[in-house]
Amino acid sequence: MASLITCPHCGLRPKEEFAIRGDASRGRPEPMDSDEAWHDYVYVRANPRGRTLEHWHHVAGCRRFLVVERDTATHEVYSVVDAAEFARRAAQ
Amino acid sequence: MVRDYNNRHALEQKLRSAPTPSAADxxxxxxWRTMATVLARTGQAEAVRQAIASVPELSLRFSGPGEWLVVSEVEAPSGLVRRLGELCDGRAHVVDQSDxxxxxxxxxxxxxxxxxxxxxxxxxxxxxxxxxxxxxxxxxxxxxxxxxxxxxxxxxxxxxxxxxxxxxxxxxxxxxxxxxxxxx
Missing domain, CATH: 3.30.1360.120 (Probable tRNA modification gtpase trme; domain 1)
Structure with missing residues (x-):
């Protein structure tokens, strides 16, 4: 696992300060979407090899949610952005 | 049953022994130190930071974007919260953390x-x-x-x-x- 994360608010930090909160690439379904869509969202997890987007929570630092883009095979970290900033970019 | 509230310091048990002369380290x-958390409203972070930083006896400790721990050596807890309330003027939430x-x-x-x-x-x-x-x-x-x-x-x-x-x-x-x- 990537062992050093550059938090946009705190700088370079060890991974022990973070909690991984899951896939950041998929959005939440609408309230009235089908049961299948909700079942997929709540229970079905991919286990990708390669580049992934994940929510990381900087629990022991600034307590902000971050979106970390990293490679699960090579442990390389490509980018780290605040989740609010990530959502703003996605909305555009 | 009513019990008296006993305001003890968290380390009173640990630091009980007679003080030894202090070494180099x-x-x-x-x-008892006075401190409070300050959480700025959206978009007000810089204004709040400048308002508090303008007072030399208040020490700002970064704890997140738009969020600080403000430590004071001179104020009492209620005084610090009142002072910060005046400085921030509704642009931030102030919560006493002294105890x-x-x-x-x-x-x-x-x-x-x-x-x-x-x-x-x-x-x-x-x-x-x-x-x-x-x-x-x-x-x-x-x-x-x-x-x-x-x-x-x-x-x-x-x-x-x-x-x-x-x-x-x-x-x-x-x-x-x-x-x-x-x-x-």
């Missing part, structure tokens, strides 16, 4: 070697400048670390962690004959 535990946190002040020539045993931050004088502060992990305990002087660091922890952090710091400092006492 010394850990001071603030008996909820304990301040450790670690000073001495080996302070960086001691802290490096538990904290994964670059503590080099050029990287962690005087007045700098950060939230970090000390072992498994979340602390707010601040550099207040050339070789002086302050660690602020929730009071329920104070005993564990005290034990950890004494172990981390044993190789340097670290001594500990209440500061007042």
């Amino acid at each position: 010394h850990l001071m535990v603030g008996h 909820g946190r304990v301040v450790f002040r670690l000073a001495g020539p080996n302070v960086r070697s001691i802290l490096a045993k538990g904290i994964g931050l670059d503590l080099h004088p050029a990287a962690f400048t005087i007045g700098g502060s950060a939230n970090a992990l000390c072992g498994h305990i979340p602390v707010n670390l601040a550099r207040t002087d050339e070789d002086t660091f302050e660690l602020i922890v929730p009071r329920s962690y104070a005993e564990s952090l005290f034990d950890d710091l004494t172990k981390m400092g044993r190789a340097f004959d670290l001594t500990a006492a209440f500061s007042d």
Whole structure:
């Protein structure tokens, strides 16, 4: 696992300060979407090899949610952005 | 049943023994220190920071974007909250933390070697400048670390962690004959 994360608010930090909160690439379904869509969202997890987007929570630092883009095979970290900033970019 | 509320310091049991003369590296535990968290409203972070930074006796400790721990050596808890309320003028939420946190002040020539045993931050004088502060992990305990002087660091922890952090710091400092006492 990537062992050093550059938090946009705190700088370079060890991974022990973070909690991984899951896939950041998929959005939440609408309230009235089908049961299948909700079942997929709540229970079905991919286990990708390669580049992934994940929510990381900087629990022991600034307590902000971050979106970390990293490679699960090579442990390389490509980018780290605040989740609010990530959502703003996605909305555009 | 009614019980008297006994306002004890979190480390009263640990620091009971008679004070020994302090060595070169010394850990001071603030008996009662006044502090409050300030959380700025959206878009008001810079205005709030400037308002508080304009008062020299208030020390700002970074704990997140738009969020600080404000420490005062002179004010009483109620006075600090009132003062911050006036300074922020509705642009921030202010919550008193004086009874909820304990301040450790670690000073001495080996302070960086001691802290490096538990904290994964670059503590080099050029990287962690005087007045700098950060939230970090000390072992498994979340602390707010601040550099207040050339070789002086302050660690602020929730009071329920104070005993564990005290034990950890004494172990981390044993190789340097670290001594500990209440500061007042």
